[in-house]
Amino acid sequence: MKIWKVLSPGVLAEEEKPESIQTPTQAKVKVTRLLLSPAEVRVFDGSAGVAYPVVPGRFAVGVVSETGEGCLSVEKNTRVYIRDVAPCGRCEQCVTGRPENCTHLVAAGEGRDGALRDFLVADESVLSPLPPSVPDDKALFIGIVSMCEAVVDGLNAAKGMHIAVFGADAVGTLLCQLLIYRQAVPILIDADEELLKRAQGCGVYYTVKADEGLEEHVARITGGRMAAGSVYTSYCPVPPETAFATTAAGGTVVYTGLGFPPVSVPMKAAQDKRLTLTTISNDYSNCAAAINLLVNNAVDPAPLIAAHRPAAEIADALAEGAKLRKEGGRVPCTVIDLL
Numbered sequence: 001m002k003i004w005k006v007l008s009p010g011v012l013a014e015e016e017k018p019e020s021i022q023t024p025t026q027a028k029v030k031v032t033r034l035l036l037s038p039a040e041v042r043v044f045d046g047s048a049g050v051a052y053p054v055v056p057g058r059f060a061v062g063v064v065s066e067t068g069e070g071c072l073s074v075e076k077n078t079r080v081y082i083r084d085v086a087p088c089g090r091c092e093q094c095v096t097g098r099p100e101n102c103t104h105l106v107a108a109g110e111g112r113d114g115a116l117r118d119f120l121v122a123d124e125s126v127l128s129p130l131p132p133s134v135p136d137d138k139a140l141f142i143g144i145v146s147m148c149e150a151v152v153d154g155l156n157a158a159k160g161m162h163i164a165v166f167g168a169d170a171v172g173t174l175l176c177q178l179l180i181y182r183q184a185v186p187i188l189i190d191a192d193e194e195l196l197k198r199a200q201g202c203g204v205y206y207t208v209k210a211d212e213g214l215e216e217h218v219a220r221i222t223g224g225r226m227a228a229g230s231v232y233t234s235y236c237p238v239p240p241e242t243a244f245a246t247t248a249a250g251g252t253v254v255y256t257g258l259g260f261p262p263v264s265v266p267m268k269a270a271q272d273k274r275l276t277l278t279t280i281s282n283d284y285s286n287c288a289a290a291i292n293l294l295v296n297n298a299v300d301p302a303p304l305i306a307a308h309r310p311a312a313e314i315a316d317a318l319a320e321g322a323k324l325r326k327e328g329g330r331v332p333c334t335v336i337d338l339l
């Protein structure tokens with residue numbers, strides 16, 4: 001089996017490694033498509049702070065090619081989403097038989113090896129069969145939609161509620177779509193007008209350019225009440241405490257995203273407004289809900305894909321993403337075709 005491994009920041013190597021089914025509930029999966037998101041580029045360029053060597057690739061889909069005799073939920077040729085986060089197996093919740101409540105979920109491609117390989121052997125519990133109405137390109141976003149679902153839950157987002165969302169990358173845009181589906185009113189904020197324009201094309205009505213007039217602009221949209229909650233997505237080019245200013249007194253601020261750089265916020269500003277601050281970085285429980293949302297077209301990730309590239313261009317795609325990041329650009333989502 002072919003594996004792509006980041007040996008150290010900026011160094012990608014290809015490796016051949018035999019791997020076969022070891023337990024009755026494992027299955028072998030031909031990885032067909034993989035999402036190269038900004039998170040993979042950060043693993044590659046060294047800014048994600050992961051331990052090396054590591055196989056990148058958090059979000060992937062594939063087709064089961066072989067199953068252990070104990071597999072119940074998958075069979076040969078089942079198309080699956082390879083779940084991006086898994087329980088740690090070591091925390092108190094995990095060892096007492098409640099992995100769904102794991103306190104230290106581990107993301108593929110960061111805390112453990114990811115899916116950037118041609119074949120993968122995994123327990124069937126991390127393989128989610130895909131309905132025919134969810135094509136591969138959409139299925140690649142199941143993990144992000146699942147995380148967004150957890151954010152919406154954390155906000156107690158209700159009908160008509162204004163939510164300020166910082167960052168118009170994939171996470172922020174999908175979150176806005178989900179909030180609209182739940183009849184809340186997202187206000188998407190970013191410094192990049194091109195990304196805001198793309199979000200408008202995805203059905204996000206209120207978009208605001210982050211500048212000096214931001215607070216007044218949000219006040220106008222909310223009739224002076226400000227947003228009931230704000231969500232700050234990681235690596236958004238706006239200071240993280242800006243989310244305090246857009247939130248009404250007593251509101252909630254959620255920090256979320258695929259990994260988080262070391263940031264600090266002035267706590268007094270949050271205390272003065274009695275804000276509740278919380279963080280959500282992944283989700284294990286909403287995978288089936290996320291698939292349902294995609295089946296119902298509640299969210300549409302298709303416009304977020306900038307390009308499709310063959311496996312032969314993996315190294316180029318990562319290097320180009322790293323260069324773009326270095327120049328201060330925003331890395332788009334690319335789909336790698338491994339067939």
Ligand SMILES: [Zn+2]
Nearest residue numbers: 088091094102
């Ligand atoms: Zn655990």
